[in-house]
Amino acid sequence: MSSSSTQLLTDTWVTTTWDDYLRVLEDPAYEKAKSYYYNGQMRIEMSPVGNDHASDHTIIIYAIHLFAAINNIDLNGKDNCTYRKTGVNAAQPDVSYYIGETTDVIPWGTGIVDLDLYPPPTLAIEVANTSLLDDKGNKRLLYEELGVSEYWIIDVQNVEVIAFAVENNGSRRIRQSQVLSGLDIAVLEEAFQRTRQMNHGKVSAWLLSQFR
Template identity: 60%
Template sequence: MTNLLTKFKTDTWVTANWEKFQQLIAEPEFQKAKFYYHNGQLRIEMVPLGHDHACDNTIVIFAISLFCGIKNILIKGLTNCSFRKTGIQECQPDASYYIGENADIVPWGTSVINLETYPPPDLVIEVANTSLADDMGGKRLLYEDLQVKEYWIVDVKNVRIIAFSIADGGSRRITQSQVLAGLEIAVLEEALRRSRQMNQSQVCAWLMAEFQK
């Protein structure tokens, strides 16, 4: 397939069947792309992930690992991992977590995680620098249908985290994580604000002091 990038609109939802989706995944032009599929629509994300997106992603991932280490909470964190329900849904969130009794449910050697074999992750995180509207809209509906327990959107430009608890096919805003008991969203937001003014190692030291209180 030639000039595929000019023929297929990226970074938006496009109507496509599952067969088309599978065909596009295999194309070398999309080797570094992120793919989503939901309700007969496909989204291919090609926008390069820049400095600000990467920094916030790093801070949030570190904060979760530190919190869980201090609080003795079992987790398995996954970065840009693909989850698939064949013929129905696929997603590749910036970060995702299996927590507690599910922490080690997916074995080593697994490629794309088959959601007909394994449960969905307990927590999914999308970092939004240029994609906030979609993360709040189409992807939120996707994660509701996948029945993840919690969904966070890291709003890079506004330095905030919009967190949702998901249950019964819908979602509601929360200020404290329900899957990581005792973790206040406001603490993570303060860490992001501090990362604009100080080195990441200093932010990590501040987080450690906060989590040990």
């Protein structure tokens, strides 16, 4: 892709150089876009976030923080944080967490997290309403390469949590988190199912009863 291109295909992978990828991000038109770079391609996501995506985004953050608090698990969460390995990869997961030994590894005041200096997040999460195929495809490969320990996809339309343990440059499906010991994926899925029938206050109370 030439940096002189006047129209950029969004919400798909476009072959380009790392430098051109960074130049695109300097364009004010993409100031609020989510961006990814993997295998010599970039993906700029411009689709507006609707009610369903935003609602599931909120619940997964609450559920993880609540579970960690009750179980005395150290963690720090990042909402839409950007991670870059210069010239190689970039990702902006919907939610990400540093857990356990790496909880405090990113100092306050850090902007974009430089993965040449810091480790990747322990857990990366994508909330998939219109991007499910890509979240299960290239983004999964991207997070494998970045070296996260777990990668979750919240499938909004099918009310499912697709969780992977990442190891040995690959990933496998899991039904219980390994980085949040004792957290059953089925409980999260039931919480999402309940959000289709009741408000977040009631779902939060139900999660509290399950985690205690």
